[in-house]
Amino acid sequence: MxxxxxxxxxxxxxxxxxxxxxxxxxxxxxxxxxxxxxxxxxxxxxxxxxxxxxxxxxxxxxxxxxxxxxxxxxxxxxxxxxxxxFGPANDGERREILRWILWDNHKLTSYTATARFMSLFQNKGEDPITKFFAARAANAWKVLDTHLQSRDFVATGHPTIADLSLCGYLFWPDQIGMDTAKHPHIAAWLDRIAALPGFxxxxxxxxxxxxxxxxxx
Amino acid sequence: MxxxxxxxxxxxxxxxxxxxxxxxxxxxxxxxxxxxxxxxxxxxxxxxxxxxxxxxxxxxxxxxxxxxxxxxxxxxxxxxxxxxxFGPANDGERREILRWILWDNHKLTSYTATARFMSLFQNKGEDPITKFFAARAANAWKVLDTHLQSRDFVATGHPTIADLSLCGYLFWPDQIGMDTAKHPHIAAWLDRIAALPGFxxxxxxxxxxxxxxxxxx
Missing domain, CATH: 3.40.30.10 (Glutaredoxin)
Structure with missing residues (x-):
C-alpha cells in the first residue's frame, strides 16, 4: 500500500x-x-x-x-x-499563505469552478447564473493578475501552497474561458509553476x- | 491608540x-x-x-x-x-479547525452572505441568481446542522475560531431566511456561542x- x-x-x-x-x-x-x-x-x-x-x-x-x-x-x-x-519560512509568510488560500476558496476557485461546471458539464453556458459566476471569477482573475504584476509567486518570494491552491483550475484556460493574453501576469506565473521539478x-x-x-x- | x-x-x-x-x-x-x-x-x-x-x-x-x-x-x-x-490543543484539532474555516469560506458564508446581500440590500429576493445562492446556502446549513447533531462545537470539544467563523451570518436568521426550528442543532450551538463570556x-x-x-x- x-x-x-x-x-x-x-x-x-x-x-x-x-x-x-x-x-x-x-x-x-x-x-x-x-x-x-x-x-x-x-x-x-x-x-x-x-x-x-x-x-x-x-x-x-x-x-x-x-x-x-x-x-x-x-x-x-x-x-x-x-x-x-512549499510552506512558510516565518510567521509573516504563514499569514500571507493562509490569507491567499482563504481568498482562493472564497473568491477565485469558488466562482471559477462553479462557472466551469455549469458551462462545461451542464451545458448552461448561456444561463444568467453561469454568467454571474463567470463575471465574479473574472473579477478574481483581475485581482490576481494585478497582484502578480510585481512578484513571481503569490504569497512569498518562493512557490508555496498558496500558488498550488490558486492554480487549481487555471491550467484549463479554455475550459474556464480565461483569455491568457489579457492576464499576462497570471500566464507567466503559471509558466513558473509548470517549470517546477516534477510538475x-x-x-x-x-x-x-x-x-x-x-x-x- | x-x-x-x-x-x-x-x-x-x-x-x-x-x-x-x-x-x-x-x-x-x-x-x-x-x-x-x-x-x-x-x-x-x-x-x-x-x-x-x-x-x-x-x-x-x-x-x-x-x-x-x-x-x-x-x-x-x-x-x-x-x-x-479559541485555538487548537494539538495537531489534529488544528487540522479540523482549518478544514471547517475553509469550508465556511467556500460553502457556508460564501453562499449565505451573497444571498443575503442580494435580497436584503439589493432587493433581489426573487431573482433566480439570489435563489440559486440561497439554495446552496440552505444545503450548507443542512450539512452544519447534521454535523452539530452529535457535538457541542464544530471542530473540537471546546469553542474555537471555527465556530466564530461559521456563526458570522447566522445570528441574523431573519435576514438570511433561516428557519431555526428546522435547524435545531444550529440553534442550540448559537445559544452556546451567545453564552460565552463577553459575547x-x-x-x-x-x-x-x-x-x-x-x-x-
Missing part, C-alpha cells in the same frame, strides 16, 4: 491541487477514483468519509492510525508540514470521474 | 467574526468604519490597504511595525495565537456601513 491515498477525479481542480502537491513532494501516493458524475460524493458511504460531500479526501496511512482529511487547503497545509515543502498536468495524475460508458459524451 | 484597529462595518458578517473574536479575547480594540454602501472598498485607497477589496482588515499596532491582515479566517488564526484563545451581537460592536443620509432607507 502507498503512504497516501487521494480520493479524487480528473475533472476536479480542487483534487488537482492536492495531487500536484503530492507529486511535487515526491510522495508515495495513489489516486482512488471518485465516480463523481454518477453521484458518488452524494452517497451516504462517501458522506461517512467526508460529511462535506466533497472531493478530494486525503488518507495518510500511518502505523498508529490513518489521518483522513478533506478540504484542499487543509490537505496542502498538512502535506507542507509532512514534507517541509504534471491533471490529466497525468488522476482518472476521470465520468463512467466509462459516458466518458466520451 | 488602541492595540488593534478593525476596518469594518455592522452589516458584514465577515467583519463580525473578527470583531467578536477581539471582544471575546478582551482585546484593546476600536472599529474604524468602512463606508461600504458608498463604495469605499472599491476605492484605490482601500485597495492599497487590501488588494482583495474586502472587509474586514485588522491592524495590530506594534512598536516594531504594524501587522496588517485581511481575510477573516487569517485574522481569527492570528488572534487565536496572540491571545492563546456581543454585531449591533453592539460595529458602526453601520450606510451613509447617515441613507441609513434609514
Amino acid at each position: 502507498t503512504d497516501f491515498t487521494l480520493d479524487c477525479f480528473l475533472e476536479s481542480g480542487n483534487a488537482y491541487k492536492a495531487a500536484l502537491m503530492l507529486e511535487l513532494c515526491g510522495a508515495d501516493w495513489a489516486p482512488r477514483r471518485i465516480a463523481f458524475f454518477s453521484g458518488q460524493t452524494r452517497s451516504d458511504e462517501y458522506k461517512a468519509l467526508n460529511i462535506m460531500g466533497e472531493a478530494p479526501v486525503l488518507t495518510h496511512h500511518k502505523v498508529d492510525g490513518d489521518v483522513v482529511l478533506s478540504q484542499s487547503g487543509a490537505i496542502l497545509d498538512y502535506l507542507s508540514r509532512e514534507f517541509d515543502r 504534471k498536468r491533471p490529466e497525468e495524475l488522476m482518472p476521470s470521474g465520468k463512467d466509462p460508458a459516458t466518458a466520451t459524451a | 488602541t492595540d488593534f484597529t478593525l476596518d469594518c462595518f455592522l452589516e458584514s458578517g465577515n467583519a463580525y467574526k473578527a470583531a467578536l473574536m477581539l471582544e471575546l479575547c478582551g482585546a484593546d480594540w476600536a472599529p474604524r468604519r468602512i463606508a461600504f454602501f458608498s463604495g469605499q472598498t472599491r476605492s484605490d485607497e482601500y485597495k492599497a490597504l487590501n488588494i482583495m477589496g474586502e472587509a474586514p482588515v485588522l491592524t495590530h499596532h506594534k512598536v516594531d511595525g504594524d501587522v496588517v491582515l485581511s481575510q477573516s479566517g487569517a485574522i481569527l488564526d492570528y488572534l487565536s495565537r496572540e491571545f492563546d484563545r 456581543k451581537r454585531p449591533e453592539e460592536l460595529m458602526p453601520s456601513g450606510k451613509d447617515p443620509a441613507t441609513a434609514t432607507a
